Amino acid sequence: MEVRVGIPRALVYYEYYPMWKAFFEELGVRVVLSDKTTKPILNDGINCSVDEACLPVKLFHGHVVNLKDKVDYLFIPRLKSVAKGEYICPKFCGLPEMIKYSIKGLPPIIDTEVNLRKTRSQLAHAFKEVGQVFTNNRKEISKAYEKALHEHDTFIQEVRKGKYPTEIIEGQKMLRKHNGDLCIALIGHVYNIYDRHMSMDIIAKLHQEGIKVITPEFLSDDVIQHKTDLLPKKMFWTFGERLMGAVLHLLDRKDIDGIIYLMSFGCGIDALVSDLCERKVRRETNIPFSLLTLDEHSGEAGFNTRLEAFIDMIRWRKRNESNISAHG
Ligand code: SF4
Incomplete structure (x- = not known):
């Protein structure tokens, strides 16, 4: 039976979705997105998240609520750093925990850490860890990883030319x-x-x-x-x-x-x-x-x-x- 992975349509979805989608699909995993943001989705997020969270993190909670019953796994990587010598934002580091402790009835969460602060090579390791949830075939994982990087580069090139991410991702x-x-x-x-x-x-x-x-x-x-x-x-x-x-x-x-x-x-x-x-x-x-x-x-x-x-x-x-x- 086809395995479904859920990606919330929030936070860095607008930056990394083409890459993640390419990776999962190459491994034969179906990607399911949450619906586009609406007032009820935002309200769900506000109702279940901690008051101290910023608005985009509250909204992310709402997208998880929208998605959780439609998928076998939720993909919520722990993004610590996406560039050498930098951190992304403290809220991203604790995002998987915030979700786990705020929302009941969740499917398993894939919360692999991405930390490129010291070296970019950690990215390959992170993808390998995610891939191993679905297969032990290293060749397949590495092929999916290459495809993901290629999709990401193509996406970034298009955006740099003046296309908005939503034009590319959502048409x-x-x-x-x-x-x-x-x-x-x-x-x-x-x-x-x-x-x-x-x-x-x-x-x-x-x-x-x-x-x-x-x-x-x-x-x-x-x-x-x-x-x-x-x-x-x-x-x-x-x-x-x-x-x-x-x-x-x-x-x-x-x-x-x-x-x-x-x-x-x-x-x-x-x-x-x-x-x-x-x-x-x-x-x-x-x-x-x-x-x-x-x-x-x-x-x-x-x-x-x-x-x-x-x-x-x-x-x-x-x-x-x-x-x-x-x-x-
Ligand atoms: S606190 Fe972090 S996650 Fe929230 S809006 Fe600011 S940068 Fe984004």
């Missing part, structure tokens, strides 16, 4: 009708900006306005690294480094008319990085900056009003102020 149709007047950088974690429910479809809303949208995923690792190397201290949180590096790079460009930082309530990394970014932007440039916080009580009407006001303000300044700050 989402994005209506790009850029009328050439504005280009906005949308900064935030992948799971905040590409989850249409959580982000209140911000990318589509900006596109509807004829605005070009740039996200950190469009930038290469080299560009990000080059900028963060100039910081007085190493930013050792991978997510923080990408967001900060993206903002620093975008400040050098002449095509950015505004920056929106989408942060999630309860995220320690966002609390620090959004503040650093905002100070940098306000001190060194005239680029309008808006910080939008997503929390479990966020109402779409208020969100839209802030977004529309921000766009109107940028357009008004472009027309009437030659982009000189109203504060002098």
